[in-house]
Amino acid sequence: MTASRIAYALSGDPLGSVRISHFFAMSVFALLVSIALAGLTKRTAKERVKYAASCFVKFLVAAIAIGWLMYPFSR
Amino acid sequence: MKCQAAHKKTTLNNSPLDDVSGVDLIDAASSPVGPQNVTSRRILALCIAIAAWIIPGLGHLALKRWGRALIFFACVGGLAITGYLLRGNVFPRRPGDLFDTLGFLADASTGIFYVLARFFERAGPDVSLAAGDYGTRFIAAAGIVNLLSVFDAYEIALGRRTM
Numbered sequence: 455m456t457a458s459r460i461a462y463a464l465s466g467d468p469l470g471s472v473r474i475s476h477f478f479a480m481s482v483f484a485l486l487v488s489i490a491l492a493g494l495t496k497r498t499a500k501e502r503v504k505y506a507a508s509c510f511v512k513f514l515v516a517a518i519a520i521g522w523l524m525y526p527f528s529r
Numbered sequence: 530m531k532c533q534a535a536h537k538k539t540t541l542n543n544s545p546l547d548d549v550s551g552v553d554l555i556d557a558a559s560s561p562v563g564p565q566n567v568t569s570r571r572i573l574a575l576c577i578a579i580a581a582w583i584i585p586g587l588g589h590l591a592l593k594r595w596g597r598a599l600i601f602f603a604c605v606g607g608l609a610i611t612g613y614l615l616r617g618n619v620f621p622r623r624p625g626d627l628f629d630t631l632g633f634l635a636d637a638s639t640g641i642f643y644v645l646a647r648f649f650e651r652a653g654p655d656v657s658l659a660a661g662d663y664g665t666r667f668i669a670a671a672g673i674v675n676l677l678s679v680f681d682a683y684e685i686a687l688g689r690r691t692m
Contacts (some may be wrong), residue, residue: 472614472660479663482611484602484671490674495555495679 484513574686581682583640585675590681601678608671609642613649617664618656632665636681638672 474482492506581588586602589595613619620632637643646668654660684690 474615474660475657476663479611479615479660479667483608483663483667486607486611487670489600490604493597493604493632494677499596503616 480517484510484517488513505523550665552595570687571626574683577686578679578683579679581679582638582675585640585642585678588679592682592685594685597678597681601675603670604637605675606642608667608674609639609645610649612664612667612671613646615660615664615667616652616655617651617661617666617668619643619646619650619668632669635669635672639668640675642671655690 488506488509489502491509492502496502498506577588577591580591581601584602586598586600589598589601618632620629620636622633622637623629636646654664656665671682681690
């Protein structure tokens with residue numbers, strides 16, 4: 455039940471669901487995966503921060519680029 | 530400078546298991562008392578891998594890798610909980626359908642967070658919206674990240690990976 459309360463507190467929705475923009479969802483995904491990959495592959499804190507930032511930016515750039523590449527086929 | 534580098538190495542690899550490398554394992558296997566050590570180490574590594582699977586980061590915590598333990602717990606938990614809040618699909622164990630089985634394996638890899646799904650997703654999944662579909666990917670990604678963490682903890686426990 456505590457988890458349900460946390461879900462409600464996080465979302466503000468009685469059903470515990472959140473409404474976020476696609477870009478924000480993608481950014482959260484990119485950030486968390488970048489941090490995990492940096493923690494896995496790099497040794498020092500400085501290296502990890504550098505790698506996570508670089509990976510995060512690459513995720514966003516790649517997603518936006520692929521989005522624009524698919525734009526002509528969206529209609 | 531040399532002394533600083535040596536100290537840095539000691540503090541980074543402060544696991545009790547770090548003093549034995551993969552080469553030592555091979556040597557130990559060929560010595561008369563070696564195979565027993567290797568077997569006990571493998572059992573220990575397996576226990577650490579299981580712990581890392583059940584609670585993300587626990588395997589690294591047991592190996593005194595505090596930083597990694599925190600990173601993996603936060604990332605796996607963050608991905609899984611965001612996925613549940615987006616009302617992503619949590620695959621139940623349903624043998625027969627290959628895609629469902631793969632989805633179940635990915636979701637079940639999140640360990641304790643798979644069990645918590647029913648509390649966070651009280652209304653069940655809703656993949657009619659794009660957010661729900663994103664949520665499904667978030668949960669699967671959480672499982673994959675945790676699998677990577679499990680393999681990392683296992684390799685460190687075996688002494689094959691020193692970083």
